[in-house]
Amino acid sequence: MSDNKRLKPGWKVWRFDQMATNVNVRIDNPSESGMEHYVGLEHLDSDSLKIRRWGTPDDVEATKLMFKKGDIIFGRRRAYQRKLGVAEFDGICSAHAMVLRAKPDAVLPEFLPFFMQSALFMNRAVEISVGSLSPTINWKTLAVQEFTLPPKDDQARLVNLLLAMEHVTTCHEAIARHADHLSRALLSDVLNREWPVVDLGSVAQSTQYGLSINAGSDGQYPMLRMMNIEDGLCVENDIKYVDLNDKDFEAYRLVHGDVLFNRTNSYELVGRTGVYELEGDHVFASYLVRIKTNPEKLEPKFLTLYLNSDFGRRQVLAYATKAVSQANVNASNLLRVRLPLPPLEVQQQLLDEIENAKSAEKAATGRRFSAEEMKKQLLAEIAGGAE
Numbered sequence: 001m002s003d004n005k006r007l008k009p010g011w012k013v014w015r016f017d018q019m020a021t022n023v024n025v026r027i028d029n030p031s032e033s034g035m036e037h038y039v040g041l042e043h044l045d046s047d048s049l050k051i052r053r054w055g056t057p058d059d060v061e062a063t064k065l066m067f068k069k070g071d072i073i074f075g076r077r078r079a080y081q082r083k084l085g086v087a088e089f090d091g092i093c094s095a096h097a098m099v100l101r102a103k104p105d106a107v108l109p110e111f112l113p114f115f116m117q118s119a120l121f122m123n124r125a126v127e128i129s130v131g132s133l134s135p136t137i138n139w140k141t142l143a144v145q146e147f148t149l150p151p152k153d154d155q156a157r158l159v160n161l162l163l164a165m166e167h168v169t170t171c172h173e174a175i176a177r178h179a180d181h182l183s184r185a186l187l188s189d190v191l192n193r194e195w196p197v198v199d200l201g202s203v204a205q206s207t208q209y210g211l212s213i214n215a216g217s218d219g220q221y222p223m224l225r226m227m228n229i230e231d232g233l234c235v236e237n238d239i240k241y242v243d244l245n246d247k248d249f250e251a252y253r254l255v256h257g258d259v260l261f262n263r264t265n266s267y268e269l270v271g272r273t274g275v276y277e278l279e280g281d282h283v284f285a286s287y288l289v290r291i292k293t294n295p296e297k298l299e300p301k302f303l304t305l306y307l308n309s310d311f312g313r314r315q316v317l318a319y320a321t322k323a324v325s326q327a328n329v330n331a332s333n334l335l336r337v338r339l340p341l342p343p344l345e346v347q348q349q350l351l352d353e354i355e356n357a358k359s360a361e362k363a364a365t366g367r368r369f370s371a372e373e374m375k376k377q378l379l380a381e382i383a384g385g386a387e
Contacts, residue, residue: 010151012106017143019106023099024139025066027092030057037091038064041075044083047372049113049166051085057092064092065099072100072113076137079125086113098139111155114162118379120147150382158378165375172368179361183354184309190350191311195342201335203298204291209263209331210284211252215240221249225285226262229274232304234260236278244283252283257300259291260284261307264328271316271329273307275300289331302347305354306339315339 007013027033038055045052051073057064067073067087075083077096093099100116102109115121124145129135149155215223219241228234234254244252254260254276262272264287276282284290293300306312319333342350 007148008150010154011148012151013146013148014106015143016145016147018103019147019149020072020100020102020112022139022143023065023067023071023101025099026095027064027066030060030062030064030092033057033064033066033092035066035091037089039067039073039085039087039091039093039097041077041081041083041094041096044073044075044085046082047117049084049086049117050170051087054091063095065095065097066090066092067099068101070101070109072098072102072116074098074100074116076142077134079122079129079135079137082117082122084113084116096136098137098142107149108152108155108159110159110163114159114379115147115149115382118382119376120382158381161378162375165371165378168371169368169375172364172371175364176361176368179357179364183357183361186350186353186357187305187309188311190342190346191306191309191340193340193342195340197338198341199335200291200303200337200339203294203339203341204335205294206290206292207331207335208252208290210286210288210290211242211244211248212286213242215242215285217241219243221281221283223283223285224254224260224276224288226265226269226272226287229260229262229272232274232301232308234274234276234278234282242283249281249283254278254282254284254290257293257295259293259300259303261289261291261329261334263287263289263330263334264326266325267317267322267327270320270327271307271313273304275304289334291334297341297344299344299347299351301351302342303339305351307337312337312339 030038035057038057038060039051040055043051043053043055068090069087071087073085073087073093074097075081076098102112107115125137128141128145129137150158211223217240220243221241222236222239223242224234225240228237228239230237256277258276260274260276262270264270291303293303307316315337316329317327319336320327320329
């Protein structure tokens with residue numbers, strides 16, 4: 001060890017080539033490999049050992065690497081992306097990856113991928129990468145790197161705890177995913193029933209463009225912009241400020257229940273819509289349109305759900321003026337957008353049900369984050385071999 005610190009009892013220093021074999025079986029013609037699965041770096045998720053996506057050998061050309069079930073596929077290009085996965089099937093992978101197989105004399109096969117997720121290993125991997133645009137690790141350099149490992153009994157203990165954390169994380173990911181699917185299904189169910197279909201203009205009290213004024217880091221009033229609309233709500237991210245006289249402030253002051261519609265930007269962003277429920281005094285920028293709904297006919301959050309849905313977006317883009325990479329929906333065309341109009345009680349019931357699903361999704365996401373933090377703490381034990 002470079003720092004000559006005394007090791008804890010049972011811990012040993014190993015070169016990486018004593019811990020793992022670099023499996024370098026090259027496949028020159030992927031389509032003739034006889035394999036069914038191809039795993040590229042794009043199929044690996046950062047900080048996840050699970051390989052959830054893959055292609056086929058027919059999708060790719062040029063030389064690839066063969067891997068077997070249980071092998072580790074490690075993204076040696078741009079190691080800072082922290083991409084590695086454990087194969088659950090045989091296949092071929094990108095040559096920008098390494099295929100690694102544990103050497104049981106030094107490390108338990110189940111422990112090695114967790115070790116490689118640790119900050120100890122990943123920081124070293126980034127340090128030894130070469131190249132500026134696409135920094136890459138060479139096996140010869142990685143092979144001689146030295147790491148301290150706990151005894152196998154401790155490795156087995158850590159594996160059991162880490163697998164438990166992985167299971168918790170996976171379960172909460174699934175809960176959050178199902179809750180999101182439930183929200184979409186609830187909305188789809190309501191929108192696909194037979195309701196009267198009306199123009200937005202018939203259930204909106206008014207529309208208004210925002211302020212054409214430059215905002216900055218100083219000013220009397222916070223001004224909401226496109227980036228202040230997230231997940232159907234107005235949020236205070238990267239707020240800019242403007243100074244206004246009393247008349248202009250009153251004209252552009254947002255009130256609870258206002259709906260803000262992003263009228264111009266890329267096809268992905270135009271039509272983004274959020275309800276204003278923030279505390280304090282806010283105004284809004286010129287590329288947003290404020291919609292005030294008729295409260296006896298249309299809940300603001302129901303309108304927002306609709307306009308942000310696939311159903312509503314198709315309607316919005318049908319009335320957009322389109323350029324090469326941008327679209328624009330002016331207020332007049334926005335009022336022509338068609339929407340189904342359930343009774344208010346049905347709208348509110350849907351909003352309540354979706355709110356419950358969103359709460360479950362948020363809770364599951366929070367628990368998943370806690371499990372991931374516990375996993376990081378366990379991985380930190382791997383760096384604790386020196387006293």
